[in-house]
Amino acid sequence: MAEEVILLDFWSSPFGMRVRIALAEKGVKYEYREEDLRNKSPLLLQMNPVHKKIPVLIHNGKPICESLIAVQYVDEVWKDKSPLLPSDPYLRAQARFWADFIDKKIYDIGRKIWTTKGDEQEAAKKEFIEALKLLEGELGNKPYFGGESMGYVDVALIPFYSWFYAYETCGNFSIEPECPVLIAWAKRCLQKESVSKSLPDPQKVYEFVLVLKKKFGIE
Amino acid sequence: MGEVKLLGSWGSPFSRRVEMALKHKGVEYEFIDEDLANKSPLLLQYNPVHKKVPVLLHNGKPIAESVVILEYIDETWKTNPIFPKHPYEKAMARFWAKFIDEKCNPAIWQIIWSRDKERDKAIEEAIVHLKTLENELKDKKFFGGETIGVVDIVANLIGFWLGVMQEATGIELVTKERFPILSNWIDEYVSCSVIKENLPPREKLLEAFKSRLNAPAWKY
Numbered sequence: 001m002a003e004e005v006i007l008l009d010f011w012s013s014p015f016g017m018r019v020r021i022a023l024a025e026k027g028v029k030y031e032y033r034e035e036d037l038r039n040k041s042p043l044l045l046q047m048n049p050v051h052k053k054i055p056v057l058i059h060n061g062k063p064i065c066e067s068l069i070a071v072q073y074v075d076e077v078w079k080d081k082s083p084l085l086p087s088d089p090y091l092r093a094q095a096r097f098w099a100d101f102i103d104k105k106i107y108d109i110g111r112k113i114w115t116t117k118g119d120e121q122e123a124a125k126k127e128f129i130e131a132l133k134l135l136e137g138e139l140g141n142k143p144y145f146g147g148e149s150m151g152y153v154d155v156a157l158i159p160f161y162s163w164f165y166a167y168e169t170c171g172n173f174s175i176e177p178e179c180p181v182l183i184a185w186a187k188r189c190l191q192k193e194s195v196s197k198s199l200p201d202p203q204k205v206y207e208f209v210l211v212l213k214k215k216f217g218i219e
Numbered sequence: 220m221g222e223v224k225l226l227g228s229w230g231s232p233f234s235r236r237v238e239m240a241l242k243h244k245g246v247e248y249e250f251i252d253e254d255l256a257n258k259s260p261l262l263l264q265y266n267p268v269h270k271k272v273p274v275l276l277h278n279g280k281p282i283a284e285s286v287v288i289l290e291y292i293d294e295t296w297k298t299n300p301i302f303p304k305h306p307y308e309k310a311m312a313r314f315w316a317k318f319i320d321e322k323c324n325p326a327i328w329q330i331i332w333s334r335d336k337e338r339d340k341a342i343e344e345a346i347v348h349l350k351t352l353e354n355e356l357k358d359k360k361f362f363g364g365e366t367i368g369v370v371d372i373v374a375n376l377i378g379f380w381l382g383v384m385q386e387a388t389g390i391e392l393v394t395k396e397r398f399p400i401l402s403n404w405i406d407e408y409v410s411c412s413v414i415k416e417n418l419p420p421r422e423k424l425l426e427a428f429k430s431r432l433n434a435p436a437w438k439y
Binding site: 096 | 268277280282283284286287288290291294295306307309310313314317318351
């Protein structure tokens with residue numbers, strides 16, 4: 001049975017990275033297609049007419065949109081290798097809760113750090129650290145959020161680590177002194193090929209942010 | 220199958236979603252009505268991160284966030300499944316549930332709480348999103364097919380609260396002319412027994428909206 005898997009993505013998107021990691025963890029062969037977000041392909045517009053956004057996972061011609069939905073789909077279809085969600089319903093609910101928390105907080109607050117300044121930026125930095133500390137609490141002294149191996153929450157969060165350098169430099173602050181356990185966790189995840197091959201160079205992300213700042217006229 | 224409690228609020232659509240799912244599956248539970256203006260120590264203990272309802276307590280263990288709770292309920296009590304079985308259809312159900320929560324509902328709330336130009340803009344936005352949702356319904360009786368599924372449960376604000384909000388504000392967002400398919404779905408929805416029996420009392424909800432609309436800046 002020939003499986004055709006295509007991922008419509010953009011190199012610096014943390015949401016795209018989640019799907020890359022999930023596919024890599026499962027050993028799924030797929031075609032990565034880089035989208036030009038200023039000139040979206042007809043395929044993207046056809047496969048995600050509702051949001052017109054990446055990532056879009058296309059499995060045998062059928063699109064799955066929204067990164068966490070795509071990650072869960074990958075987990076369910078390629079279920080024989082590296083399960084991402086636990087099998088216990090309560091633990092699954094906890095994993096979904098924290099992934100939802102990450103979705104509600106990290107991207108938007110992180111974005112505020114590099115798009116604002118003054119009081120607004122200070123407030124965003126504070127909120128960001130608070131959110132990371134809550135996540136640290138959830139991690140506890142486990143090697144991964146998933147326990148002994150990487151799981152759903154790890155996949156949901158680790159992409160944002162590639163943006164930390166950009167946040168820190170734009171916000172003139174350092175995350176590690178505040179969240180040493182989380183940084184240690186991130187470095188642990190990066191030891192895995194599925195992660196290291198899916199995340200871009202933080203320096204490149206920072207340079208990209210500078211281009212965006214210039215484009216949007218942000219100081 | 221263990222002790223089930225629900226920390227909820229009589230008027231909250233999120234809370235009612237959980238009740239619909241539990242009742243649909245014949246699960247007995249104890250409902251604890253929270254006063255959202257004066258949250259109980261129990262709520263703050265069981266949902267310290269968001270401090271919101273609903274919170275499901277199963278054998279003393281808390282689960283928060285309505286859609287997370289719905290997934291948990293479906294995985295724990297297998298009668299009358301609300302999620303599709305097949306991974307692709309399941310992904311679609313999750314997609315539409317998210318669309319309702321992230322696009323449709325916020326636009327609807329924005330209409331209610333805003334005024335003038337902001338309100339006009341919110342109405343335009345809501346129409347676009349509801350049209351998209353209506354297209355998904357096509358010629359099905361429910362989003363779930365012949366019987367209600369998770370998307371129907373998540374669409375409860377559109378199915379019931381919206382009608383009450385429209386009456387309270389005098390705004391006509393969903394009409395038979397503008398949304399023939401969605402209007403049909405709303406009729407089916409509120410006639411469906413498991414839904415009908417799990418809606419807040421209409422008059423009480425209408426009064427609550429009317430008084431909030433007349434009160435200074437309410438934060439939902």
